[in-house]
Amino acid sequence: MGTSKFDIADYLDSKEMIAEYLNTILEEGDNADVINAIGHIAKAIGMTKIAEETGLSRPSLYKALSDGAKPQFATIMKVLKAIGGQIQVNPISA
Numbered sequence: 001m002g003t004s005k006f007d008i009a010d011y012l013d014s015k016e017m018i019a020e021y022l023n024t025i026l027e028e029g030d031n032a033d034v035i036n037a038i039g040h041i042a043k044a045i046g047m048t049k050i051a052e053e054t055g056l057s058r059p060s061l062y063k064a065l066s067d068g069a070k071p072q073f074a075t076i077m078k079v080l081k082a083i084g085g086q087i088q089v090n091p092i093s094a
Contacts, residue, residue: 012044015084022085032068038076039065041083053082 012018018041025037042050042065051058056078064071065079080086 007040009040009044012041018044018083019085035065035069035071035076036067038079038083041085042079045083050079050082054078 008021012021022034022037022041025033029037039062042061047058047061050056051061054061054075056064056075061079063069064075077087
């Protein structure tokens with residue numbers, strides 16, 4: 001019996017699931033985790049669709065959202081908008 005590799009993108013099938021996943025990573029992860037999570041979400045939605053909405057090429061997206069990448073903030077903002085997300089700041093409670 002074979003096993004398959006787990007891919008979180010297979011489970012990001014609703015806006016609510018995507019928001020919960022990204023919010024969890026934002027709370028608990030570091031910069032690299034956030035970039036990887038945005039990449040997983042873009043993959044779940046479809047890189048072609050994200051490329052069309054951002055005006056970036058698919059290869060550029062894969063490169064910007066790959067492990068160890070350091071994309072420009074403008075790229076992250078474009079992708080967040082394309083995946084239906086936004087940045088919101090809330091006060092941290094003590």
